[in-house]
Amino acid sequence: MALETVLDILLIGTLLWVAWRALSTPALFKGIVLFIAFGLLISLAWVRLNAADIALAEAAIGSGLTGALLLSALGRMRRMERSWREEQARTGASIPSPIFQVHQNPAGGQDPRHRLKQWPLRILTLALAFGLSWAVLALPSPAAGLSGVVAQALAESGVENPVTAVLLNFRGYDTLLEVAVLLLAVVGVWAFARFETGIFYNPTSPVLMALVRLLLPIMLVVAGYLVWIGAEAPGGAFQAGAVLGGAGVLWLLSEARQSGWRRDWLLRAGVSLGLLFFVGVAGGVMVGGRPLLSYPPEQAKNLIILVEVAATISIALILASLFLGCRPGSLGDPLPTQEESQEEG
Amino acid sequence: MILDWISITLISAGMVFFLAGTVGLLRFPDVFTRLHALTKADNLGLGLTVAGLSLQAVNLAGALKLVFIWLLVLAASSTVCYLVGRNALRQGIRPWEDS
Numbered sequence: 001m002a003l004e005t006v007l008d009i010l011l012i013g014t015l016l017w018v019a020w021r022a023l024s025t026p027a028l029f030k031g032i033v034l035f036i037a038f039g040l041l042i043s044l045a046w047v048r049l050n051a052a053d054i055a056l057a058e059a060a061i062g063s064g065l066t067g068a069l070l071l072s073a074l075g076r077m078r079r080m081e082r083s084w085r086e087e088q089a090r091t092g093a094s095i096p097s098p099i100f101q102v103h104q105n106p107a108g109g110q111d112p113r114h115r116l117k118q119w120p121l122r123i124l125t126l127a128l129a130f131g132l133s134w135a136v137l138a139l140p141s142p143a144a145g146l147s148g149v150v151a152q153a154l155a156e157s158g159v160e161n162p163v164t165a166v167l168l169n170f171r172g173y174d175t176l177l178e179v180a181v182l183l184l185a186v187v188g189v190w191a192f193a194r195f196e197t198g199i200f201y202n203p204t205s206p207v208l209m210a211l212v213r214l215l216l217p218i219m220l221v222v223a224g225y226l227v228w229i230g231a232e233a234p235g236g237a238f239q240a241g242a243v244l245g246g247a248g249v250l251w252l253l254s255e256a257r258q259s260g261w262r263r264d265w266l267l268r269a270g271v272s273l274g275l276l277f278f279v280g281v282a283g284g285v286m287v288g289g290r291p292l293l294s295y296p297p298e299q300a301k302n303l304i305i306l307v308e309v310a311a312t313i314s315i316a317l318i319l320a321s322l323f324l325g326c327r328p329g330s331l332g333d334p335l336p337t338q339e340e341s342q343e344e345g
Numbered sequence: 346m347i348l349d350w351i352s353i354t355l356i357s358a359g360m361v362f363f364l365a366g367t368v369g370l371l372r373f374p375d376v377f378t379r380l381h382a383l384t385k386a387d388n389l390g391l392g393l394t395v396a397g398l399s400l401q402a403v404n405l406a407g408a409l410k411l412v413f414i415w416l417l418v419l420a421a422s423s424t425v426c427y428l429v430g431r432n433a434l435r436q437g438i439r440p441w442e443d444s
Contacts, residue, residue, distance in 0.1 A: 205431065211424040218417070 008048060015041050028077075032070045039063025052234035053163045056226075060242030065319050068249050072323055158300025159231040167236065168304045172293045176282060179274045179311055186271055186318045190327050212254040219247035227312050231301065237274075237308040241315025248320030264328030267317060274314025278307050348400050355397030362390035375441040376433045380426045387422040391415055 018041060022034035039062045046055035150162045150170070157165035167175050223244040230236035281303050282293045290296070295303050321328070362385055369382020395415040399408035 205428070207424050207427050211420060214420060215417075 011041065011045055011048065015045065028074055029071075032067060032074060035070065036063050036067035039067065053161075053230075053236060053239065056234055056239040057242065060239055060246065061319070065242055065245055065249070065323070068246075068323055072325065076325075156297040156300070158295065158297065158302075158304055161230060161232050161234070161236075163234070164230050164236050164304070168307060169295060169300060172278075172282065172307075175311075176275075176278045176293070179278055179314065182315060182318050183271060183275050186321050189322055189325065193325060193327050209254055212250055215250060216247050219243055219250070223247070223312065223316070227308050228305075230308060231304070237311040238315060240308075241312040242319065244312060244316030245319030245323075248316055249323045252320060252324055267321065267328040270317040271314050271321065274307075274311035277310035281307050352397040352400045355393050355400070359390045359393030359395075359397065362386055362393065366390060376438055377430060377440050380430055384422065384426055387418060391418055 015038065018034055018038045022031050022038055025031050025034065039058060043055040043059040043063065046052075046058055147162070150166060153170070154160065154162060154165055157169045159165050159169070223240040226235040226240035226243060227237060228235075230240070281295075285295055285303070286292055288296065366382050366386025369385070370379050373379045373382055392415055395411045399411045402408040402411065
């Protein structure tokens with residue numbers, strides 16, 4: 001037991017240190033890389049807590065895809081800043097910076113009042129951390145929780161994995177709202193998208209293309225496996241959707257631009273597929289006079305698999321669209337110049 | 346029992362390579378030498394760790410899955426290494442010279 005305690009203490013110490021370094025470093029790229037490393041360490045922590053489903057989801061979405069989103073945002077920011085600098089150098093006028101610059105002292109260095117304003121926030125955050133730790137440590141151990149109740153009702157849920165049973169059957173309403181939130185996120189990004197092109201064309205190399213051709217089929221198989229195995233073992237729609245979304249990001253980073261993604265109705269249908277199927281199933285079971293989302297036990301497994309597959313496709317398309325950032329159907333149009341985007345927004 | 350000792354030896358050897366890779370990442374003078382150090386960690390470090398862990402696997406399928414993971418990491422990391430090196434050359438970073 002002592003070895004595991006040492007491992008846990010090392011993990012906690014590393015987590016705290018990486019988190020601090022990720023937040024305190026002024027170099028944005030370093031911060032993003034440390035954030036990705038932090039995500040992987042958190043998924044290790046979830047494994048130590050015996051929550052394999054959450055560890056999978058954290059590694060795929062929290063660390064992988066969010067890291068890719070942050071890196072693409074950073075690249076976009078750098079481009080905007082560089083074109084702004086060129087514009088300023090060319091015209092000589094003082095155009096307001098497209099990137100909101102905070103706490104910039106004209107004399108250089110950080111604004112001293114900003115340092116002072118940080119202190120109440122730091123104290124409040126520390127108080128919150130201590131309060132949460134105290135609350136968690138004050139829980140009875142071993143924690144009773146609802147695992148006994150779930151284990152008893154597992155037979156009529158249609159699946160053997162208690163996490164999937166809770167997520168898709170007993171508390172299916174929460175998962176329905178989660179899928180709706182994801183759809184809202186991508187709709188929000190599309191509504192506010194100022195960019196006509198999603199990602200910047202990087203001259204691709206045959207090495208990258210070879211890797212993509214190798215990895216895409218493997219990722220498809222792994223995603224399908226994760227959806228299917230989610231009924232019995234750690235897995236499920238979100239994890240599979242994240243892997244598939246990663247495959248979509250990989251495809252976008254290769255020569256997807258040439259292949260053209262102009263059938264935007266297909267994309268819009270795809271991202272709404274998960275929510276539509278879920279709402280359809282949730283409402284459809286009401287036909288027999290049952291309350292919302294209560295599946296008949298003999299059909300439960302089929303309905304859960306149906307909803308999970310639809311949700312996987314939707315989540316994958318949503319995550320890839322979030323990475324792309326531009327509206328559907330506009331892939332391949334030229335980037336607007338600074339004046340055009342200022343007239344629009 | 347003997348299998349455990351072989352596993353421990355293999356994983357410790359893997360850790361040596363990871364340590365060497367990390368020291369190289371921290372101490373080497375430029376991007377290209379650091380990439381060189383990192384690929385040692387990926388290749389041999391992970392390979393030895395996977396070899397040690399696959400001896401502890403429950404069945405052959407588990408061991409093969411671990412080897413498969415190692416092969417995927419090899420493919421991905423070598424491609425990423427190539428892309429980083431190519432990007433560094435494109436940005437004009439010249440290899441470090443012993444002057």
